[in-house]
Amino acid sequence: MQLLSKWSIGLSLLFGLSALGNWIVATLAWNVPGNVIGMVLLLVLLLTNVIRVEWIEDSAGFLTKHLAFFFIPIAVGLMSYGGLLKAEGIPLFIALVTSLAVGLTVTALIAGKRGDAS
Amino acid sequence: MTLVWIAITIGVYLISRKLSFRWASPFKNVVFLSTAILIVTLLLFGQSYDVYEPAKDIITILLGPATVALGLPLYRNLPTLLARARRALSAIVFGTLSTIAIAVLFGGVxxxxxxxxxxxxxxxxTSPIALELARQLQGDAALAASVAVACGILGAMLGPFLLNMFGVTDPFTRGLALGTISHGIGTAQAATEHPLSGATGGAAMGLSAIFTSFLLPYLLPFLI
Known part of the structure; x- marks a missing residue:
């Protein structure tokens, strides 16, 4: 019972913040996606103790643990791009892999290979 | 039929997740495995994506709250992040900038x-943000979401191997790098390596998304 109310409170908060973020972005005509604003709002509300970690930790923990799952249906959408992949697949693949390797190296080099003292 | 496809997706995900704990190969990535199995299944039954799309629409309703939920690991690991804030921030900013610039310039060439x-x-x-950003940039939103997913899968598959090759052992840095280049899918991969990697991955994907959203509308005209 307590678990159920925790889940409904947590999920409602996360849905609410996502909707609020989208509303703010639409109203102020910002060039920032609503979900990101929702994420920042959650961080701020946690820091100011308006939202307590206990309220959302189960639902937020579950959603982030299975984050990969929510991308699968979108990834299946790649099958409708068979034509594009035939025409531009190889250069697209090269551009993706090269940029991934460069971005990864730059990030890792700046952040520190083995961590500084830590 | 939609419910059946949702059930199949959950089943395929759970099986892929089990398999991914067992193998050590770039192909063990959960999203890659599940997507490959689902596409092959659809093709075997002679179905197009239209049949599957209602299931996608329902499952992705949760993607908004799931993205917001990343505020929690961000909050929890704020002290660790703040302790290495300057390095972490410049790593995310330059990592994001270099990967975008190389991708667009290389793609142009x-x-x-x-x-x-x-x-x-x-x-x-992350693809819901990619979708919105592409719409704002007058691009093809569905295509952008798909390329973002492909990028996420490729990064999650190749990233850990590249990091090993470069001798990057620090879990803080590994998560940061995977989250920066491969958003949610990279972060999900990082989380399987080390809890701290999952946290820095979440922070990195969030910050790189904010940074990209603010900057890209101004940066893109110079690149294309």
């Missing part, structure tokens, strides 16, 4: 069309 270039420019942010 390889004569990719503008729609694909816009999709490439938003590839390193």
């Amino acid at each position: 390889l004569k990719l069309t503008d729609h694909v270039l816009i999709a490439l420019s938003v590839k390193s942010v």
Whole structure:
């Protein structure tokens, strides 16, 4: 019972913040996606103790643990791009892999290979 | 039928997840495995994506709250992040900038069309954000979301091997790098390596998404 109310409170908060973020972005005509604003709002509300970690930790923990799952249906959408992949697949693949390797190296080099003292 | 496809997706995900704990190969990535199995299944039954799309619409309703939920690991690991804030921030900023610039410039040299270039420019942010950004940039939103997912899968598959090759052992840095280049899918991969990697991955994907969203509308005209 307590678990159920925790889940409904947590999920409602996360849905609410996502909707609020989208509303703010639409109203102020910002060039920032609503979900990101929702994420920042959650961080701020946690820091100011308006939202307590206990309220959302189960639902937020579950959603982030299975984050990969929510991308699968979108990834299946790649099958409708068979034509594009035939025409531009190889250069697209090269551009993706090269940029991934460069971005990864730059990030890792700046952040520190083995961590500084830590 | 939609419910059946949702059930199949959950089943395929759970099986892929089990398999991914067992193998050590770039192909063990959960999203890659599940997607490959689902596409093959659809093709075997002679179905197009239209049949599957209602299931996608329902499952992705949760993607908004799931993205917001990343505020929690961000909050929990704020002290660790703040302790290395300057390095972490510049790593995310320059990592994001370099991967976008290389992708779009390389894509331009390889004569990719503008729609694909816009999709490439938003590839390193999580797909719901990529979708919105591409729409704002007058690109093809569905294509951008797909390229972002492809980028996420490729990064999650190749990233850990590249990091090993470069001798990057620090879990803080590994998570940061995977989250920066491959958003949610990279972060999900990082989380399987080390809890701290999952946390820095979540922070990195969030910050790189904010940074990209603010900057890209101004940066893109110079790249295309």
